[in-house]
Amino acid sequence: MTSATSNIKYQTSNIPQFVWRIVDVIIAAVFIYAGAIKALDPVQFAHDIDNYKILPWTVGAGLAFYLPWLEIFCGLALIVRRLYLGGLSILTALISVFLVATIAAKVRGLDITCGCFGHASQHWNFSAHLTLDLLLLGALIILLLRSGRDFRSAWQILNDQET
Amino acid sequence: MKFSLACQALILAAFSLLPGVGQAIYFRDKISWQSPVPASEMVTVVQARAWGGNAIWVDARPDNEFARDHVPGALSLNEDRWGELLPLFLAEWSPEKKIVVYCSSQGCNASREVARRLHNEAQLKNVFVLEGGWEEWLKKK
Numbered sequence: 001m002t003s004a005t006s007n008i009k010y011q012t013s014n015i016p017q018f019v020w021r022i023v024d025v026i027i028a029a030v031f032i033y034a035g036a037i038k039a040l041d042p043v044q045f046a047h048d049i050d051n052y053k054i055l056p057w058t059v060g061a062g063l064a065f066y067l068p069w070l071e072i073f074c075g076l077a078l079i080v081r082r083l084y085l086g087g088l089s090i091l092t093a094l095i096s097v098f099l100v101a102t103i104a105a106k107v108r109g110l111d112i113t114c115g116c117f118g119h120a121s122q123h124w125n126f127s128a129h130l131t132l133d134l135l136l137l138g139a140l141i142i143l144l145l146r147s148g149r150d151f152r153s154a155w156q157i158l159n160d161q162e163t
Numbered sequence: 164m165k166f167s168l169a170c171q172a173l174i175l176a177a178f179s180l181l182p183g184v185g186q187a188i189y190f191r192d193k194i195s196w197q198s199p200v201p202a203s204e205m206v207t208v209v210q211a212r213a214w215g216g217n218a219i220w221v222d223a224r225p226d227n228e229f230a231r232d233h234v235p236g237a238l239s240l241n242e243d244r245w246g247e248l249l250p251l252f253l254a255e256w257s258p259e260k261k262i263v264v265y266c267s268s269q270g271c272n273a274s275r276e277v278a279r280r281l282h283n284e285a286q287l288k289n290v291f292v293l294e295g296g297w298e299e300w301l302k303k304k
Contacts, residue, residue: 042186043194047279050199051272057199065190066183073179077171086171 020146027139028078031091035071042068052105070094085147092140099133102126200275206291208303211263219256221264223277224297228267234300240264240277249285256287265293265300 038045046064050057070090077087106126195201211218220237222229229239238255240248256262262281266273274292281287293300 039182039186042190043279046194047199047272047275058196061194061196062187065187066179069182069186070176070179073175077175083171083175085168086173086175089168090172090175 020143023139023143024078024081027091027136027143028075030075030136031071031078032075035068035075038064039068039072051110052101053108053110054101054104067094085144088140088144088147092137092144095133095137095140099130099137102129102133200278200292204278204291205294206263207294208300211261211291211293212303214261214263217259218261218263219252221252221262221277221281222297223264223266223273224271228297234265234297237265240281241273242276242280245280253285258288261289261291262287263291263293265296268296268298269294271296 042064045068046057046061049055049060049064055063071094074087074091074094077083078091211220220234221240222233222237223241224233224239225241225243226239229237229241233239238248238252240252262278264274264278264281266277274296278290278292281290295302
C-alpha cells in the first residue's frame, strides 16, 4: 500500500515535470529560431530595430549584433537547464520590452515590419505579433514563478537538513 | 535567489557578447554605424529633380498607395511583389541612370529596404533614398 501510494505520488509529480520540460523546450526552440534568423542577417535586424524609432541608429545597430545571440544563449540555457533562472529572466525581460515597443509603435502609427522573427515576420499583422508575444510572456512568467518556487523549496530543504 | 538569478543573467549576457562582438567586427564594412543609410546614399527632392531624365524614380510603397498617386513616371517596386516587379523595373533601368527610391514619409522603412535590395541583390549602383519620401515630394511640388 505504501509502495503503491509512493508510486502514484511519483507518477503524478513526474507528469507535470515532463509537461513543463516540454514547455521549456518549445519556448527555447522559439527563441533559438528567432535568434538564429536574426543573427544570419544582423544588418536587416538593425533596420528592423530602427523602424521602431525608439533608439538612435548606432545603439540599435549594436543591439542587432548582440540580441540575437542573447536569445540563442538563453534558449540553450533553458534546454540544458544550466543558468536556467538567468535565461528565463532575460527572455522575460526581452519579450516584455519587445511587447511594450510593439504596442508603442502601433499607438504612434508606425508601420512595423519587425517581429519576434525579425524581417521573416514582416507580413504578420499587429494582432499576430501581440498574440505570440503575450503567449510567450505568459509561458515565461509561469516558468519563472515555477522555477522560483522550486528553488525556494530546494533552499528550504537544504536549510532543514543543516538544522 | 536574487544573487543567483543576477549572476546567471550576467554570465549569459557576457557569453552572448562574444559572438556579438565577433559578428560586429566581421560586418563592420557592411553596415553604416552613423545612420541607417549613409549620407552619400540619401538625396533631397531638389537634388533628385535636378537629375531630370537621368533619374529613375522608384515607388516602394504598397500597390494601393502607388495606384492612388505617385511621382510622375515612377515605377512601382515594393517588397510585397518584389519578384514580380523587379523584372519590370530592370527592363526600364539603364546603368547610367540614378535610382531614386521613396516611400511614404521620413519615418518609413520601405525605401531603405528596396534600396538595400537593389544594391545587394540586384547588384545595382547609384541607388539613392529620397529624404522625406512622398510627403516631402508633395511639399516641394
